[in-house]
Amino acid sequence: MVTLFTKIINKEIPADIVYEDDDVVAFKDIAPVAPVHVLVVPKKEIPTINDITDEDALLIGKIYKVIGKLAKDFGIDKDGYRVVSNCNENAGQTVFHIHFHLIGGEKLGTMV
Numbered sequence: 001m002v003t004l005f006t007k008i009i010n011k012e013i014p015a016d017i018v019y020e021d022d023d024v025v026a027f028k029d030i031a032p033v034a035p036v037h038v039l040v041v042p043k044k045e046i047p048t049i050n051d052i053t054d055e056d057a058l059l060i061g062k063i064y065k066v067i068g069k070l071a072k073d074f075g076i077d078k079d080g081y082r083v084v085s086n087c088n089e090n091a092g093q094t095v096f097h098i099h100f101h102l103i104g105g106e107k108l109g110t111m112v
């Protein structure tokens with residue numbers, strides 16, 4: 001199923017893209033929950049974390065490398081930040097194309 005994020009990746013829907021390479025795109029969340037709220041998304045359509053396979057291992061590693069770079073770019077690496085990935089209904093996943101919320105820029109409440 002083509003999701004909203006594939007449309008953003010294909011530039012069919014505008015987004016504030018802050019990073020892009022052959023495999024990964026990152027853009028600002030439309031409804032930020034903190035001063036920095038970026039969604040880091042693989043270009044490959046993987047609906048949920050449950051669908052990640054062995055062949056995606058490098059891609060997922062790369063995503064975390066991009067997250068670290070973006071945290072540095074946004075100046076939140078030293079103070080700290082949170083990475084969240086929701087899976088399915090109980091976690092509140094609304095877009096079924098895996099993505100990693102990079103959230104920071106302020107003191108975050110304890111979650112777990």
Ligand code: 5GP
Pocket residue numbers: 004015016027028029030031032039085086092093094095096
């Ligand atoms: P989820 O709830 O699936 O973990 O996260 C989906 C995220 O996508 C939400 O934080 C929501 O605000 C964001 N979002 C939904 N529609 C759009 C959009 O059209 N553009 C952007 N940039 N973010 C969106």
